[in-house]
Amino acid sequence: MTDNKQFATFFLNGMFFGVEVLKVQEVIRYQEMTRVPLAPAMIRGLINLRGQIITAIDLRRRLEMPPRAESQLPMNVVVRTDDGAVSLLVDEIGDVVEIEEDTYERLPETLTGVARELIRGVYKLKERLLLILDTELTVSLPGGFSRAQSKGT
Amino acid sequence: MDDITKEFLVESYENLDRMERDLVTLEKDPHSKETLGSIFRTIHTLKGSSGFLAFAQMEAVAHVGENLLSKLRDAVLTVNPEITSALLATVDAVRFMLGQIEKTGQPGEKDFSDLVNLLARLNEAKNPAPEAPPVTAAAPAPAPVIAPSTIEAPVSPPPAPDPAPAPAEPSEARNSAVSDSTIRVDVGLLDKLMNLVGELVLARNQVLQFTTQSADSTFLATSQRLNLITTELQENVMKTRMQPIGNVWSKLPRVVRDLAATCGKQVRLELEGKETELDKTIIEAIKDPLTHIVRNSIDHGIEQPEVRLQRGKPPEGCLRMRAYHEGGQVNIEISDDGNGVDCERVKAKALQRGLITAELAARMNDHETLNLIFMPGFSTAEKVTNVSGRGVGMDVVKTNIEKIGGTVDLQSQPGEGTTLKIKIPLTLAIIPALIVTSGGDRFAIPQVSLLELVRLEGEQAGQQIEFIHSAPVYRLRGQLLPLVYLNQELKLDAGRASGPLDGTAAGLRPEGLSRGKDGSPTGGQDARPTLLSDAVSIVVLQADGHPFGLVVDQINDTEEIVVKPLGKQLKGLASFAGATIMGDGRVALILDVLGLAQGASVVAEVRDRTLLENAAQARKKTDTRQALLLFDAGQGSRMAIPLSMVARLEEFPASSVEHSGAQEVVQYRGQILPLIRVSKYVLAVNATAKEDNQQPMQVVVYSEQGRSVGLVVGRINDIVQETITVKRHASGHGLFGSVVIQDKVTDLLDVQAVIREADPTFYAGKSVVQIAA
Numbered sequence: 001m002t003d004n005k006q007f008a009t010f011f012l013n014g015m016f017f018g019v020e021v022l023k024v025q026e027v028i029r030y031q032e033m034t035r036v037p038l039a040p041a042m043i044r045g046l047i048n049l050r051g052q053i054i055t056a057i058d059l060r061r062r063l064e065m066p067p068r069a070e071s072q073l074p075m076n077v078v079v080r081t082d083d084g085a086v087s088l089l090v091d092e093i094g095d096v097v098e099i100e101e102d103t104y105e106r107l108p109e110t111l112t113g114v115a116r117e118l119i120r121g122v123y124k125l126k127e128r129l130l131l132i133l134d135t136e137l138t139v140s141l142p143g144g145f146s147r148a149q150s151k152g153t
Numbered sequence: 154m155d156d157i158t159k160e161f162l163v164e165s166y167e168n169l170d171r172m173e174r175d176l177v178t179l180e181k182d183p184h185s186k187e188t189l190g191s192i193f194r195t196i197h198t199l200k201g202s203s204g205f206l207a208f209a210q211m212e213a214v215a216h217v218g219e220n221l222l223s224k225l226r227d228a229v230l231t232v233n234p235e236i237t238s239a240l241l242a243t244v245d246a247v248r249f250m251l252g253q254i255e256k257t258g259q260p261g262e263k264d265f266s267d268l269v270n271l272l273a274r275l276n277e278a279k280n281p282a283p284e285a286p287p288v289t290a291a292a293p294a295p296a297p298v299i300a301p302s303t304i305e306a307p308v309s310p311p312p313a314p315d316p317a318p319a320p321a322e323p324s325e326a327r328n329s330a331v332s333d334s335t336i337r338v339d340v341g342l343l344d345k346l347m348n349l350v351g352e353l354v355l356a357r358n359q360v361l362q363f364t365t366q367s368a369d370s371t372f373l374a375t376s377q378r379l380n381l382i383t384t385e386l387q388e389n390v391m392k393t394r395m396q397p398i399g400n401v402w403s404k405l406p407r408v409v410r411d412l413a414a415t416c417g418k419q420v421r422l423e424l425e426g427k428e429t430e431l432d433k434t435i436i437e438a439i440k441d442p443l444t445h446i447v448r449n450s451i452d453h454g455i456e457q458p459e460v461r462l463q464r465g466k467p468p469e470g471c472l473r474m475r476a477y478h479e480g481g482q483v484n485i486e487i488s489d490d491g492n493g494v495d496c497e498r499v500k501a502k503a504l505q506r507g508l509i510t511a512e513l514a515a516r517m518n519d520h521e522t523l524n525l526i527f528m529p530g531f532s533t534a535e536k537v538t539n540v541s542g543r544g545v546g547m548d549v550v551k552t553n554i555e556k557i558g559g560t561v562d563l564q565s566q567p568g569e570g571t572t573l574k575i576k577i578p579l580t581l582a583i584i585p586a587l588i589v590t591s592g593g594d595r596f597a598i599p600q601v602s603l604l605e606l607v608r609l610e611g612e613q614a615g616q617q618i619e620f621i622h623s624a625p626v627y628r629l630r631g632q633l634l635p636l637v638y639l640n641q642e643l644k645l646d647a648g649r650a651s652g653p654l655d656g657t658a659a660g661l662r663p664e665g666l667s668r669g670k671d672g673s674p675t676g677g678q679d680a681r682p683t684l685l686s687d688a689v690s691i692v693v694l695q696a697d698g699h700p701f702g703l704v705v706d707q708i709n710d711t712e713e714i715v716v717k718p719l720g721k722q723l724k725g726l727a728s729f730a731g732a733t734i735m736g737d738g739r740v741a742l743i744l745d746v747l748g749l750a751q752g753a754s755v756v757a758e759v760r761d762r763t764l765l766e767n768a769a770q771a772r773k774k775t776d777t778r779q780a781l782l783l784f785d786a787g788q789g790s791r792m793a794i795p796l797s798m799v800a801r802l803e804e805f806p807a808s809s810v811e812h813s814g815a816q817e818v819v820q821y822r823g824q825i826l827p828l829i830r831v832s833k834y835v836l837a838v839n840a841t842a843k844e845d846n847q848q849p850m851q852v853v854v855y856s857e858q859g860r861s862v863g864l865v866v867g868r869i870n871d872i873v874q875e876t877i878t879v880k881r882h883a884s885g886h887g888l889f890g891s892v893v894i895q896d897k898v899t900d901l902l903d904v905q906a907v908i909r910e911a912d913p914t915f916y917a918g919k920s921v922v923q924i925a926a
Contacts, residue, residue, distance in 0.1 A: 037644055043723065046740040047740065051352030053732045140721075140722075
């Protein structure tokens with residue numbers, strides 16, 4: 001991380017998150033979803049993105065945050081991953097921001113739990129802190145799930 | 154790996170395949186100049202390009218092979234089995250090196266000097282007598298004598314390699330003429346095209362929905378055109394993925410040749426319907442099962458030449474493969490004229506291996522016995538050879554075929570041969586499916602696992618579903634059908650609604666279930682809401698041979714659906730096979746029937762079941778009693794047949810009987826149902842005249858392979874659950890024997906024997922009486 005980098009940003013539970021802009025395929029409004037029975041709660045459903053079926057992961061649940069208010073419709077940030085596109089459900093979309101590398105700082109030791117695993121680092125912007133999310137880790141669901149039940153396929 | 158190498162690999166693999174085919178052909182017809190020329194050109198091209206890419210070892214192997222071939226072409230040598238084997242070994246060696254190049258970029262260090270020496274020796278073999286006419290085919294014998302002198306042969310390649318370039322040029326000219334009309338396309342690109350077309354179909358469907366509301370004639374005409382073009386485009390894109398089955402079969406002549414040689418048998422392979430086309434993914438999936446079946450046929454089926462002669466058959470066995478399209482499916486038949494399957498031996502082996510119990514064995518009919526072959530761990534081979542006998546095989550064949558939605562059926566006439574019939578869908582990308590609703594969501598069920606649909610209405614519904622402790626069952630024609638509630642199985646409650654906007658869907662849902670995982674506030678307390686509603690819809694499915702009923706809220710429609718895979722986050726869910734996009738653009742999940750059945754414990758963990766579990770299952774089966782249909786055949790004789798053989802019980806007025814030739818028939822469900830009077834065959838009385846013509850006839854409808862026959866009986870008495878122990882064997886014509894049921898002697902009717910006697914063509918598969926509805 002030496003050069004200046006661009007991040008697509010969004011809000012989640014009042015916090016400011018960013019993912020590398022090159023990882024983002026597109027941002028779309030809330031879409032109707034088909035729920036997937038028996039799937040972990042953080043998987044909100046499947047959406048039809050122009051003929052492609054995409055899994056939508058609720059980032060609030062993924063990061064173990066309190067659920068969104070019923071009235072608030074999440075937005076889809078569709079990210080490219082090694083395993084095709086995946087949609088991340090977020091509260092609100094921010095701008096694409098360019099970051100100077102020297103504002104980067106590692107996570108404080110006091111941050112623990114799932115957030116520590118998924119957040120790569122933090123950039124100190126003027127008004128607020130930008131938390132950088134690791135998309136590959138985010139879309140790989142916590143261990144055991146896929147292996148434990150994969151006997152059938 | 155650079156593009157040139159990649160292209161070289163693709164081309165060389167193709168060339169090798171062709172060469173292998175040609176070599177086998179050549180052995181049968183040693184004087185075919187054309188075949189020989191083709192082989193020669195292939196190896197020459199291979200030598201040339203491997204030299205160009207500096208794969209020296211490959212070039213060296215190809216070079217000695219070419220030398221030998223040039224002798225063959227110049228008629229200095231004649232093809233004999235030894236030469237063919239050596240050349241085939243050359244093909245294998247080159248293929249091995251190609252594999253290495255693919256993996257590592259280098260042909261590898263493996264030493265092929267043995268092969269090179271062998272080729273050189275064969276090449277030298279005839280040199281002492283170069284004038285010898287081609288008749289000397291049978292004289293490779295002197296070769297070993299010369300062997301010591303030929304060890305240095307590879308170092309100084311024998312002369313006469315130079316007529317090579319000349320024939321090569323015309324070959325290239327010919328190749329280019331063919332390649333002008335075809336191009337290579339990446340399969341990934343085709344997949345993408347397929348996806349886009351799927352999307353276009355969807356968009357088209359949405360446009361078409363508007364046409365109903367629009368009166369604009371230009372719009373109507375345009376959308377009509379869009380409709381037609383889309384359909385045609387879809388068909389053609391599907392076609393690009395189709396490949397003739399001959400692509401898989403091309404490997405078989407070699408397999409057959411090598412195996413026949415190993416087993417000391419003579420086998421002729423006949424292929425019919427090579428041009429039958431299948432989707433590429435399916436072609437890949439059936440490759441191994443087919444090879445396995447062929448190996449089995451040769452190893453177990455076809456006898457040694459002497460045995461065949463003794464039995465009055467030609468010494469050369471015939472293995473015939475036939476592929477053809479039928480009803481949107483591809484049928485592949487593999488038949489041999491060999492030994493057939495000895496049912497008694499199969500039973501004995503199954504007993505010995507603990508797959509079944511003695512009691513079960515005694516009760517099994519031939520068809521059931523034959524199907525034992527598909528059980529894991531089964532093998533009749535006396536000794537384990539490298540060909541077969543390890544007891545892994547036919548069950549894998551069956552699993553693999555079933556995995557792609559196909560079915561396997563085995564038929565065998567002892568002493569005359571075996572026929573294996575495989576039915577597989579044309580494509581995996583688009584499958585027919587039944588759409589059902591449960592818990593407010595739609596699900597697609599692949600049609601292949603569907604047996605029938607049952608709807609219980611009103612009063613019936615509550616009463617007909619019974620409970621064995623906590624397990625709900627339904628009596629389907631006397632057999633207990635375990636029921637699985639889809640909404641319970643998938644824990645469908647309102648709590649996991651897909652989003653806040655989903656209020657409407659949530660409202661549609663029936664009362665929630667108590668098993669809500671995340672303790673949703675909307676989840677109700679009633680465990681079986683569907684029982685209380687007016688109607689119960691049961692989808693009868695089959696998973697690994699076990700039927701079970703899936704209770705859903707609503708059965709919608711059948712549709713052709715485009716199967717899309719699930720993301721890796723959801724791959725672990727055994728209950729779903731994929732997802733699809735419905736006409737309205739929403740996503741629906743495709744149920745994996747086997748996974749669902751396993752989840753509901755309808756079947757044991759099929760994929761990792763062990764022999765022991767299997768044996769336990771078989772034992773459990775023997776404990777259950779058999780349901781029998783009791784009837785009077787006339788003249789007060791009590792008879793019984795297993796209820797599982799009964800498709801339906803019908804009553805026809807005597808006046809509805811018509812005649813087709815001498816055969817009595819009735820019209821039944823749009824078909825003509827031939828009638829067989831049981832009394833006539835079993836009791837040898839012509840009951841027709843005696844019977845009161847005013848009485849309606851009681852008919853037991855028996856179906857097999859889509860054909861039905863009606864057995865006319867005197868009176869239907871009862872259905873009982875009995876353990877059958879035959880007390881007295883075959884007391885009469887068309888009977889298995891007698892048993893005591895309800896304290897009375899009852900004869901067990903051999904339905905198949907009676908039908909065979911009444912209508913010898915029934916089992917021959919000839920459609921004599923069936924008329925398409």
